[in-house]
Amino acid sequence: MEIGVIHSLHIDQPGSMFSAVSEFDMHVCQLSCWDLNLATREAAAKVVKEAQEAKVRICAVWAGVPGPASWNFTEGPITLGLVPEAYRAERVEALKRWADFAEWIGAPAIITHCGFIPENMTDPGYADVVEAIREVAVYCESKKLGFWFETGQETPIVLLRTIERIGTSNLGINLDPANLILYGKGNPIDSLEVIGSYVRNVHVKDGFYPTNGDTLGLEVRAGEGKVDFPNFIAKLKQIGFDGDLIIEREISGQEQKDDIRRTVVDLQTWLQA
Template structure:
């Protein structure tokens, strides 16, 4: 079982930028980048050097895109991912830049949220979203890396349908079980029946279902929300998942550090259960 953590790419970090990962006692991270200006060979060279010095393996690059991003039900559909047409061209270019960066640092894939992909396959916007995703996926494929969807704004069947329509050989899923709950999109254990064969990474995150039509559910420490982690991990084992368990706790400060350390301990128990 490979346990890691999401780690923000910050070129302003003094000293080794992966020291915090090492301080958790973890050998792997998912490197999250939002600043497109960091997609340079010089930054990549530093990343490779410091990751090696810290003995940290980068299992994927989580690729952020420019423009607004509002994580709710009201503004989310018009701001997130490749769905909003007014941001699409710039975001496709940004994702291609992150693909280049992933190649430079030796990461096997990029990951992103594609947005509120239309549920209705006859929506005239749906083929346009599929084509945008395909353009990025084909670019990644040409570079020898994967393009992985992070679950969140779409139901599992919409994600499966879209993967089938995009049709490239390098598609995968970064399954965030909490996001399925936070967005009210599905049960993560049942979702594995639909999309399990595409799962490459797991985000170890937990949450509560939404109780307001305009707001997402609340994110909470893993093991205290609606994700049944022992059952979820058991199902992952049953379908042959061998990828990384990447802890994500979307708070900051000392409480975040304590929760991550607690989750490392809990994961080992759940995995052995």
């Protein structure tokens, strides 16, 4: 398992676009972007050049989609991912464009949140959501790319059920253990009993369970919340996971940098246990 960091795509900043990765002495990142205007061959060529110069491997493209996104329990179900019908067609096409971009830069997969996939498989909207995800997955498969769900708005069993119904060969999971807790969807260690065989990437993030029915739990530095990282990593080893551990800290500024550095040290300790 190699330690990396999630990194936002910016092509107009001075210096190397991967300096924020290199400053942590890392050589792997998930490249994240919500701006479809950057999903071009020109931007891809610059990414490839600067990643090679910085000796940074891009382990996946985290693909943002157009339209509103409310990270809560009130507007979230009607704004996030491919679930809201009003934005679905546009977002399917956006994810295909990110798949093109991933192919151009040599990344193995795209990752996204698919949204609040219905828990009830008899929900009249469930089949349409599955079909929308399948359309993107098939497009990725045609390019020999993976399509990886980031955990968050759905329970592990819903992810498993949906993967089984889509049925393509390229499906995987970017397991964010904090999101399972922040959304109150499950215990990260137990989730590996359900979806462990599909885990391709892991976000190293932590948090607390929700304390009311409208807002997510509080995200904190890895090791300070409810994710039991020593036992979580031990379980990942047990099931044979050998993918990347991508640190994500959803704040900014010096505190974010300090927390990432502390997490690198902690991860090295947990991995050696």
